[in-house]
Amino acid sequence: MTGATIWLTGLPSAGKTTIACELAGRLRGEGRRVEVLDGDEIRAFLSAGLGFSREDRHTNVQRIGFVAELLASHGVTVLVPVIAPYEDSRAAVRKRHAAEGTPYLEVHVATPVEVCAARDVKGLYAKQAAGEIGGLTGVDDPYEEPTAPDLRIDSQQQTVRESAASVYALLKERKLA
Numbered sequence: 437m438t439g440a441t442i443w444l445t446g447l448p449s450a451g452k453t454t455i456a457c458e459l460a461g462r463l464r465g466e467g468r469r470v471e472v473l474d475g476d477e478i479r480a481f482l483s484a485g486l487g488f489s490r491e492d493r494h495t496n497v498q499r500i501g502f503v504a505e506l507l508a509s510h511g512v513t514v515l516v517p518v519i520a521p522y523e524d525s526r527a528a529v530r531k532r533h534a535a536e537g538t539p540y541l542e543v544h545v546a547t548p549v550e551v552c553a554a555r556d557v558k559g560l561y562a563k564q565a566a567g568e569i570g571g572l573t574g575v576d577d578p579y580e581e582p583t584a585p586d587l588r589i590d591s592q593q594q595t596v597r598e599s600a601a602s603v604y605a606l607l608k609e610r611k612l613a
């Protein structure tokens with residue numbers, strides 16, 4: 437089986453994790469080997485000690501990109517719901533995959549910040565508004581929007597199933613599922 441890395445980039449509460457989990461279930465049901473490299477889990481172990489400065493976010497994204505490429509090169513479908521706010525970090529991950537001949541797709545979960553803030557799954561937007569945290573991506577920290585993603589998802593106009601189905605359709609189209 438051909439593996440691939442599918443990076444879901446977007447703001448906190450955009451829907452990255454939800455779409456990845458929905459899609460993972462569908463692909464596993466078809467017998468594919470799937471890994472979800474979730475930002476929060478990686479930060480608890482592989483990237484333990486890293487914060488949210490530009491440098492630390494870059495390091496985090498490069499580590500995840502390295503592991504994703506290794507897995508994908510062995511036939512695993514790797515779903516990566518990680519913010520990855522900087523264009524140069526994402527470009528470096530893409531380049532690593534291209535150098536190894538491993539398929540790589542970038543999906544921009546492009547939910548507007550107002551919708552993300554209303555969802556506020558982890559309460560981060562409320563904390564930022566209350567002055568309890570700073571440096572929240574999309575609010576008082578940068579998010580460089582992908583200029584040429586393989587797919588853009590407007591999750592505020594779709595169900596979770598529809599959003600996951602659009603990524604699945606992309607995989608089918610590229611003969612990766």
Ligand SMILES: Nc1ncnc2c1ncn2[C@@H]1O[C@H](COP(=O)(O)OS(=O)(=O)O)[C@@H](OP(=O)(O)O)[C@H]1O
Nearest residue numbers: 448449475488493496518519520521558571572573
């Ligand atoms: N300041 C700040 N900015 C953004 N996100 C924050 C911050 N503090 C904590 N969190 C939580 O950490 C998750 C983001 O980690 P990532 O590894 O995906 O981010 S990054 O790519 O390294 O920027 C992110 O997870 P998601 O909400 O799933 O995106 C947040 O829950």
Ligand SMILES: Nc1ncnc2c1ncn2[C@@H]1O[C@H](COP(=O)(O)OP(=O)(O)O)[C@@H](O)[C@H]1O
Nearest residue numbers: 448449450451452453454557591594595596599
């Ligand atoms: N089309 C959609 N795709 C993904 N999530 C959606 C969609 N519509 C509503 N949601 C909701 O938005 C929230 C997204 O949270 P989450 O997946 O944790 O975001 P992220 O991983 O980007 O921080 C969930 O509560 C989810 O149910």
